[in-house]
Amino acid sequence: MKQVRIWFSIVLSCFSLVLFSQEIAILKYSGGGDWYANPTGLPNLISYCNNNINTTIKNKPAIIEASDSGIFQYPFLYMTGHGNVVFTEAEAANLRTYLLSGGFLHIDDNFGMEPYLKKELLKIFPDKKLEELGANHNIFKQEFQFPEGLPKIHEHNGKRPQALGYFHEDRLILLFTYECDLGDGWEDPAVHNNPPEIRKKALQMGANIVSYVFKN
Numbered sequence: 001m002k003q004v005r006i007w008f009s010i011v012l013s014c015f016s017l018v019l020f021s022q023e024i025a026i027l028k029y030s031g032g033g034d035w036y037a038n039p040t041g042l043p044n045l046i047s048y049c050n051n052n053i054n055t056t057i058k059n060k061p062a063i064i065e066a067s068d069s070g071i072f073q074y075p076f077l078y079m080t081g082h083g084n085v086v087f088t089e090a091e092a093a094n095l096r097t098y099l100l101s102g103g104f105l106h107i108d109d110n111f112g113m114e115p116y117l118k119k120e121l122l123k124i125f126p127d128k129k130l131e132e133l134g135a136n137h138n139i140f141k142q143e144f145q146f147p148e149g150l151p152k153i154h155e156h157n158g159k160r161p162q163a164l165g166y167f168h169e170d171r172l173i174l175l176f177t178y179e180c181d182l183g184d185g186w187e188d189p190a191v192h193n194n195p196p197e198i199r200k201k202a203l204q205m206g207a208n209i210v211s212y213v214f215k216n
Contacts, residue, residue, distance in 0.1 A: 031086030041186035066091035092123035142211040144204035154181035
């Protein structure tokens with residue numbers, strides 16, 4: 001009976017992910033990191049996508065916790081911040097089921113998250129390793145072309161930008177953008193004073209991620 005309930009839950013999860021086909025939620029996490037960073041970033045990206053790649057995403061993203069069964073209503077979760085990240089075992093299990101059921105998580109390191117995050121990702125997928133996406137991956141060839149891969153948006157310590165991911169059955173289920181800081185480029189122009197061409201690259205790369213999730 002327990003196994004039947006588990007499979008029924010997974011079926012319902014898959015149905016929910018299809019039913020709510022174009023929605024994005026911000027993932028709230030514990031540990032002290034600022035999950036609420038770049039408050040204008042994601043709304044600006046959503047507006048850009050709706051105006052330029054014909055998506056129909058709600059302009060105001062929801063906020064949801066990793067333990068909440070409501071994550072299955074959102075095919076796309078976005079996570080950012082600078083500091084510590086902690087997932088309980090229950091949260092890790094919920095995220096694992098979500099991702100294996102068709103969900104997608106984009107983690108955008110706003111600088112300083114990486115050492116904490118990698119430890120917590122092992123709770124979600126102890127049997128997987130983060131793989132770097134080559135510049136030929138489809139995520140860089142959606143509506144906008146990025147022949148050199150992930151663009152550099154905000155300089156922190158001179159490292160090259162990296163797009164890392166987890167795959168399941170050849171599907172990218174989790175994207176970790178590191179040393180790039182896309183969210184800074186999505187924010188209102190006055191927040192970081194990024195040049196227009198840099199902000200454009202950030203929004204276009206973000207739109208490619210959205211397109212990859214919702215249109216493939």
